[in-house]
Every structure is written in structure tokens, then in C-alpha cells.
Amino acid sequence: MNGSVIKQKKIRRFNLIDLLVILLVIALLAGGVYYFTSSERGGSDYIDLEFTILVKSVKSTHSDKVAVGDKLVETRELCELGFVTSVSVSPATLATVDRETGRIMNTAVPGMSSMEVTVTAKALKSGDSYIVNGVPIRVGEQIFFRVPNLSAVGFVESMTATGEES
Amino acid sequence: MNSFEINKRKAKFNIVDMVIIVAVIGIIAASFIRGDIVRRFTETDNATVVYTFEARNLKSTSALYIEEGDKLYVKDSGKYIGTITGFTVKNALTVVETADGKLIEGTLPDRIDLIVTAETSGRKTDAGVFINGGLFISAGKEFEITTDKLTYPMSIENVYISETDTSS
Numbered sequence: 001m002n003g004s005v006i007k008q009k010k011i012r013r014f015n016l017i018d019l020l021v022i023l024l025v026i027a028l029l030a031g032g033v034y035y036f037t038s039s040e041r042g043g044s045d046y047i048d049l050e051f052t053i054l055v056k057s058v059k060s061t062h063s064d065k066v067a068v069g070d071k072l073v074e075t076r077e078l079c080e081l082g083f084v085t086s087v088s089v090s091p092a093t094l095a096t097v098d099r100e101t102g103r104i105m106n107t108a109v110p111g112m113s114s115m116e117v118t119v120t121a122k123a124l125k126s127g128d129s130y131i132v133n134g135v136p137i138r139v140g141e142q143i144f145f146r147v148p149n150l151s152a153v154g155f156v157e158s159m160t161a162t163g164e165e166s
Numbered sequence: 167m168n169s170f171e172i173n174k175r176k177a178k179f180n181i182v183d184m185v186i187i188v189a190v191i192g193i194i195a196a197s198f199i200r201g202d203i204v205r206r207f208t209e210t211d212n213a214t215v216v217y218t219f220e221a222r223n224l225k226s227t228s229a230l231y232i233e234e235g236d237k238l239y240v241k242d243s244g245k246y247i248g249t250i251t252g253f254t255v256k257n258a259l260t261v262v263e264t265a266d267g268k269l270i271e272g273t274l275p276d277r278i279d280l281i282v283t284a285e286t287s288g289r290k291t292d293a294g295v296f297i298n299g300g301l302f303i304s305a306g307k308e309f310e311i312t313t314d315k316l317t318y319p320m321s322i323e324n325v326y327i328s329e330t331d332t333s334s
Contacts, residue, residue: 014180018180018181018182021182022181022182022185026185028189028193029189029192032192032193032196059306059323061323062305062306065305073293096267096268096269097263097267098266099265099266100265100266105267107263107267107268108269109261109269110270110271111261111271146294146302146304147294147304148292148293148304149305149325150306151302151308151322
């Protein structure tokens with residue numbers, strides 16, 4: 001009687017499935033690196049963008065709650081859009097009609113103010129568009145935003161590319 | 167003849183395993199850095215947040231259904247956002263246009279504005295004030311809120327921090 005022990009050793013070979021898994025993991029890593037670093041790191045496609053958000057009507061008691069240096073966050077995507085560099089406050093107005101003369105005029109609304117909030121950010125230039133942290137910045141674009149002491153909604157009123165990053 | 171076959175499969179650590187481990191570690195580390203998760207785990211609600219809000223143009227009978235001690239919840243999410251500590255009832259204000267095109271404030275008949283004070287636990291950070299585990303709150307923020315007896319839209323007027331005794 002022969003007790004021979006045969007060990008079968010299964011040799012693992014590198015196959016197509018392994019290759020696909022490696023490629024998938026590398027793609028995920030690359031995508032993750034791009035996503036996590038794209039807002040902090042500039043590159044040849046990033047420029048300095050200055051844009052102004054017009055908040056047409058906000059309570060006058062709130063008009064001092066945006067400060068230069070505040071970080072401005074877009075509240076739908078919860079992404080940072082940049083830092084406030086200036087704030088301008090004026091009375092909110094509404095178009096009204098003098099019924100006697102028919103004259104149309106802009107009349108100050110009691111208790112309400114209009115704010116222009118200027119923000120500076122690093123933007124990615126995509127064709128003729130500017131993208132800040134995934135949010136397209138276009139004149140007329142509605143922006144729901146917050147700063148540490150205020151939540152508001154406004155429209156992009158103007159924008160200027162202030163420099164090219166080398 | 168007896169043959170005893172042992173199928174022995176030895177798991178060997180290979181390059182695929184290495185790549186997966188590195189990727190998982192990288193993603194976890196990046197999430198902590200980017201998502202500021204460390205700060206979120208270490209920050210606690212260590213203060214009492216007091217805020218006032220305004221509910222405008224409610225039917226005057228709504229005042230019968232509000233009282234101190236009412237708990238406030240966000241209607242959509244059911245999230246608790248505070249307890250009423252006081253309130254004031256005023257005639258509802260509105261802006262009307264006169265015949266000569268001027269805008270003046272007036273009061274609406276049979277309508278009220280509520281000015282309510284509420285408090286809850288929260289914390290103040292560089293990004294602003296967060297209440298009850300991470301809900302951002304600031305002047306201008308609007309909620310549709312509900313209590314046991316009443317539901318209405320409101321807008322935050324003011325937020326401030328009152329430090330609790332636990333924050334030594």
C-alpha cells in the first residue's frame with residue numbers, strides 16, 4: 001500500500017480579469033486625485049476670476065452680514081465659490097407708476113436693501129465658459145449662496161478674468 | 167494503491183491585491199482631508215444657539231396655536247431645530263404703492279407677523295453656526311417648519327451663541 005500524498009499546487013496566472021481590475025482601480029484613483037485636488041491646485045487652464053453677485057432684495061438689517069474675506073459657499077452643490085473681496089449696499093428699488101403723470105420710476109422699498117457681492121475665485125476655463133468648483137459662472141446665473149452670517153440668493157451680474165495662471 | 171490528493175490552494179499576495187489596498191487607503195485618506203471628516207468627528211455641539219425668526223402674513227388665528235415650549239421641526243426632513251422660548255405677535259406689515267408711485271408700509275387686516283425666539287444646541291465654526299449635528303443656520307435662511315399644531319414658512323432674523331456650562 002502506497003500512501004503517497006500528492007499536493008496539487010494551483011499556480012495563479014495573471015489574466016484578463018486581473019488586468020481589468022487594475023485598470024479600473026487606476027481610473028478610480030486618477031479620478032479621485034483630480035476631484036480632491038482640483039479646487040486647490042491650479043494649472044495652465046485655471047485663471048483668476050472676479051464676479052459680482054447681485055442680491056436684489058434683502059432685509060436692511062441683514063445688509064451688514066456679508067464681510068470682506070468671507071468664504072462664499074454655493075448651497076445647492078455645497079461647494080466653495082471663492083472669497084468676498086467687496087460688498088456694496090444700496091436701497092432696494094421697485095418700478096412704480098405715478099398714475100397722475102404716467103411716469104415710471106424706480107422707488108426705494110422701505111426696509112429693504114440691494115447688495116452687490118464681489119467674489120474672487122480660481123476658475124477653470126472650458127471653451128468660453130468659466131467653471132468654479134464645478135459651478136458654471138455666467139452672467140444671469142442664479143446663485144444660492146451662504147457666507148458665515150447670511151444665506152441669500154442672487155444673480156451673477158458681471159464677471160472679469162483678472163489674470164492667467166502660468 | 168492509495169493516493170491521497172490534497173488540493174492545497176495557497177493564497178499569495180499579488181499585485182492586484184496591492185493596487186486595491188493602495189487605492190482604498192488613498193481614497194480614505196483623501197476623504198478625510200477633503201471632507202474635513204476629522205473636524206466633523208471631533209467637533210461637538212457644545213453651545214446653546216439662540217435664534218429669532220419671523221413668520222410673515224399668517225392668519226390672525228394662528229397665534230392661538232403657538233406657545234412657549236413648542237418643539238420646531240423642518241417640515242421636509244422632520245429634523246428637530248429648536249424649542250420656542252418666546253414670541254411676539256404683530257400686525258402683518260406689507261408694502262403698498264400709492265397713487266403717486268411711492269412705496270409705503272402698511273398693515274394687513276386680519277393678518278399677523280410672528281417674531282419667535284428659539285434655542286437649541288449647536289456650535290460655532292469659521293464656516294458659521296451649525297445646530298443639532300450639522301444643520302447650517304444664519305440670518306436669511308428660510309425653512310418651512312412645523313410644530314404639533316402649526317406649520318408655516320419662516321425666515322431667520324438673527325443667530326447668536328450662548329455658551330453652556332459644559333464648554334469649559
